[in-house]
Amino acid sequence: MIHLLDDIPLDYISLEKGSLNKLAPYVMKAGYRHPLIVADRNTYEAAGRAVEAELGGLGCAVTLCLIQPDATGDCIADEKSLVELLLAVTPGTTDCLLAVGSGTIHDIVRFAASKTGIPFLSVPTAPSVDGFTSKCAPLMIRGVKQTVLAAAPKAIFADLDILTRAPQELVAAGFGDMLGKFTSLFDWKFSSLTADEPYNQRAAQITEAALQDCVMHADAIGRRTEEGIRVLMNALIESGVAMLLFGQSHPASGAEHHLSHYWEMSYLKRGRKALLHGAKVGVASAEISRLYHDAVDRAQYPGDEPEQLLCHGAQVREWLAAVPSAPEIRRLLELAGGPSSLDELGIEDELFAESLREAHKLRSRHTLLRALNEA
Numbered sequence: 534m535i536h537l538l539d540d541i542p543l544d545y546i547s548l549e550k551g552s553l554n555k556l557a558p559y560v561m562k563a564g565y566r567h568p569l570i571v572a573d574r575n576t577y578e579a580a581g582r583a584v585e586a587e588l589g590g591l592g593c594a595v596t597l598c599l600i601q602p603d604a605t606g607d608c609i610a611d612e613k614s615l616v617e618l619l620l621a622v623t624p625g626t627t628d629c630l631l632a633v634g635s636g637t638i639h640d641i642v643r644f645a646a647s648k649t650g651i652p653f654l655s656v657p658t659a660p661s662v663d664g665f666t667s668k669c670a671p672l673m674i675r676g677v678k679q680t681v682l683a684a685a686p687k688a689i690f691a692d693l694d695i696l697t698r699a700p701q702e703l704v705a706a707g708f709g710d711m712l713g714k715f716t717s718l719f720d721w722k723f724s725s726l727t728a729d730e731p732y733n734q735r736a737a738q739i740t741e742a743a744l745q746d747c748v749m750h751a752d753a754i755g756r757r758t759e760e761g762i763r764v765l766m767n768a769l770i771e772s773g774v775a776m777l778l779f780g781q782s783h784p785a786s787g788a789e790h791h792l793s794h795y796w797e798m799s800y801l802k803r804g805r806k807a808l809l810h811g812a813k814v815g816v817a818s819a820e821i822s823r824l825y826h827d828a829v830d831r832a833q834y835p836g837d838e839p840e841q842l843l844c845h846g847a848q849v850r851e852w853l854a855a856v857p858s859a860p861e862i863r864r865l866l867e868l869a870g871g872p873s874s875l876d877e878l879g880i881e882d883e884l885f886a887e888s889l890r891e892a893h894k895l896r897s898r899h900t901l902l903r904a905l906n907e908a
Contacts, residue, residue: 543666543777545688548766550759552692553580556631556656557587559688565629569596571618571642573608576634579658580695584633596621600641605806610640611673618645627651632686635703636662636810639686640670646684655686659699660707660766662810665689666773669782671794676801678794678895680786685777689770697762702809704765705871708754709815711768712865713789714744715856716821720787720900722852727841728899730783736775740784743768743775751868788893788902792817795892799884808878815866816878823859824889825901839904849901 547555560568568588572581577599588595598621600608608614618641622630630653632642639655639662646653647668655665664671670683718737725732747754747768753761775784782790793813800807829842829850842849857865866873875885893903 542685543687543689543774546666546691546770547689548691548693548763548770550693552690553583553656553695556584556654556690557591559654559690560588560593560629561591563629563687565593567594567596567623567626568629568631569598569621569627570631570633571598571600571621571638571645572633573600573602573638576638576658579633579698580656580692581633584631584656596623596627600638605804607807608637609673609801609807610637610644610671612675614641615644615672618642619648622649622651624649629654631656633658635659636664639664640672640683643668643683643685644670644672644681647682652687653684655689655691657689657691657766658695659703660696660762660769661699661703661710662707663710663769663772663776663785665691666770667776667782667785668780669776673797673801676798678798680782680896682780691766691770693759693763693766696766697757697759701757701870702812704754704757704762705866705869706809706811706815707765707769708747708751708811708869709813709818709866709871710811711744711747711765711772712862713787713811713814713818714740714772714785715862716789716818716825717783717785717787718744719825719852719856720898720902721783723841723849723901723904724783724899726845726848727904730899731779733779733784736779736784739775739778740772743771748865751865755868755870783898787821787898788900789814789817789821791892791895791898791900791902792821792888794895795888796880796884799888812871812878815862816872816875816880819859819862819866819873820875820885821902822856822862824905825853825856826858828901828905829853839901839908841901841904
C-alpha cells in the first residue's frame with residue numbers, strides 16, 4: 534500500500550486502471566492552463582498524445598517538448614537534453630511540466646522543475662525504475678554520472694492500462710531495480726555503522742516492505758499480469774517515497790548502483806547503445822552479493838580484510854544473512870524475464886573488473902565495496 538506521508542511534498546497518487554483520466558481534472562482544478570508535456574517519441578505515443586488531446590480539448594494552451602535521442606537512438610539525461618527542455622519552457626507562462634515517460638524523462642523534468650520553480654506531474658509509461666517520486670536526479674554531466682537534488686512531482690498518475698502494455702524488458706528492468714535494494718539496504722546500514730552516515734529506520738522499512746512484496750510476486754511480474762504490474766509499480770513508487778522521506782538516495786542506491794553508473798559511463802564514452810538501468814542494477818546486485826558474502830566469509834579468518842569487518846563482523850554477518858546469494862538473485866531476475874548475468878547483459882570481464890576497483894569513487898558513500906578497495 535502506497536504511503537502518502539505528511540512530511541513529503543507529494544499530494545496525490547493514482548495507481549489503477551484509467552488513472553490517466555484523472556490527470557486533466559487535476560490539472561484544471563490546480564489552475565494550470567499552460568502545461569508543457571515532456572516525452573520522447575515512444576512515450577508520446579504511449580500516453581503523451583492522449584494527454585495533449587484531452588488537455589487541449591479543455592482549453593489548455595498545451596505545448597510539447599519531444600526529447601531527441603542521441604546517435605545510438607537513446608534519450609539521455611545529459612546537458613543536451615536538459616537545455617532542450619529549458620529552452621522549451623516559456624518563462625512567466627509555462628505553469629506545469631508533465632513528465633510522460635520512464636526514468637530518463639523524469640530525471641530531465643525534475644531537474645528543470647527544480648531550476649525553474651515550475652511544478653511537475655508524473656505520468657509513468659513503464660514500471661521500469663524507482664525514481665518517479667524521488668527528488669534525486671541521476672544526470673550525465675560531461676560524461677560523468679552525478680546524482681543531484683532536484684524536485685519531486687506534485688502528483689503521479691500511473692495507469693495500469695498503459696503500464697501493462699510496456700515491453701517485457703522494461704518490466705524486468707523495474708524488477709531488477711527493486712532487487713538492487715537487497716544490497717543497497719545492506720550498504721546503508723553498513724555505512725551508518727562504520728562511518729556514521731545518516732540513517733532513517735522508517736525509510737528503510739518502507740523500502741524493505743516494497744522489496745519483499747516484489748519478491749513474493751516475482752512470477753506474476755514475469756508474466757505481466759495486472760496484479761504483478763500493480764505490485765511492481767507500487768513498489769517502485771514506495772521506493773521513491775522512501776528516498777523522498779530521507780532526502781537522499783541511500784535507501785535505494787548502494788554499490789550495485791555505482792557499478793551500474795560506471796558501466797553506463799563506459800558505454801557512453803565508447804558510443805555504445807545504453808543498457809537499461811534496472812537491468813544493470815539487477816545483475817550488479819547479484820555480483821555485489823557474491824563479493825560481499827565471499828568477503829565476510831574470509832573475514833572470519835583474519836588477513837587483509839577491512840578493519841570494519843574485523844571490528845563489526847558479527848553485526849555485518851547478521852545483516853548480510855538477509856541478502857540472498859548471487860544464484861538466488863539471478864533466479865529471481867530470470868523469473869521476471871530479464872538478463873541475469875554479466876554475459877547476458879553484455880558486460881565484458883575487463884570492464885567488470887575495472888568497475889569493482891573504481892566504481893566506489895563515483896560517490897562518497899562508505900559502502901562495503903569501498904571498504905574492500907581501501908583495505
